Amino acid sequence: MPHAEPVAAVPTDAALIAAWQGGDEQAAAELVRRHARALARFLASAGAPDGDLDDLVQETFIRAFRGVDRFRGQCRFRTWLLTIGGNVLKDAARRARRAKVVPLHEELRATDGDPHERAVAGEAEGRLLAGLGRLSRMQREVFLLRAQQGLAYEEIAAALGTSPGAARVHYHHAVKRLKEYLA
Amino acid sequence: MNEHELEKLAQRLGARAAEQLDVERTAQAVVTRLREAPRVSVVTRLWMQSAWLKVAATVVLLLGTGAVAKALWRPQALAPAGGEAAAAGLNDLSTDQLQQLLEVVDTPADGAAPVYPPDASLDDLTAPQLRELLRSLEG
8 A cells, every 4th residue: 555645734823933943944935925915915905116116014913022922823924914014114114204304194195106017006995095005004904905815803903002892983984984085 | 086096006015125125135134233232332332331330339338428427417416415525535534424324325215225234334345335425426
C-alpha cells in the first residue's frame, strides 16, 4: 500500500508571529506575502494615493511587527493589520497636509482625481471612492471591513475597540450616506 | 443602488492598485527595514535612559534642596534652648553649655531611646556619639 506523501502543514498566522518574535525574518516575509494585497486594497479604498501605496503597505507592516507584542489575538492578524493601516494612512495624510502636498479634501486623495484612473476604475467606483472620502474615518473603516473584507461585526468591533452594535450602526450610517451620495 | 450592489462595488475597489503591488519586493523591503530597526531602538532606548537620568537628577536636587532648607529652618524654630549652641557648633561650646544641651536632648519628645547611655556625661561620649548629638540638635 503506497504511503501518502506528507503534506507540509501551512503555518498559521499565530505560528508565523511566534517565529518572528523568535527572530525568524522569513516568518515576517511570509506574513507580508499573505496579507499585503488585502492591505493594499483596503488602503487604496480608504484613499491612499496609488503612488504611495507601496510605502504605506511597508510602513504598516513595520509598525505591526514592531508592536506585535500588543497583538493579543483579540481579532485576526489581518484585521489588526488593517486597523494599523488606517492609522498609517491618517498619519501620512497629516504629514502631507502639513507639507501642503495634498491640496484637496481632508486627508484623502483628490477625489475628482486622475482621469486615467477613473476611466479604468469606472465611473461608479470613482464615485464610491469619492463618497467614502466624505464619511467619517470610523464609518469608512467599518464599511470597508464589512463590505470589502467581509468581516463580522464582532471582528470589526474587536479590531476598532468598539461594540458590535456600534459597528453595525456605523455601517448602516455609512451605507445610507453612500446611497444618498451615489443616487 | 441597493446595499448589495454597493457591497459588490466596494469589493472591486482598490483591486487594480493591489494587483500592481510587487508583493515579493515589498516583503524583502520590510525585512530589510526590520533588520535596521534595532539600531533605531537602541538610539531611542539611550535617549530614554538619558531622559530618565535627567528626571532622577532633578528629583534628587529638589529633595536635597528641600532637606537643606528644612534643616536650616528647624533649629531656630524648634530648639530655642539649644538653637544658639547648635548654630555656634559643638567646638565653640563650653562644657556647661554642652551639658545643658545634653539634658535637652536626653528627653526626646517622641520617647525614643537616646543614642548614648542615659547617665553619661559629655566627657563619656565618643566622637561618633558627639556627632550624633550635634546632628540631633541641628534637626
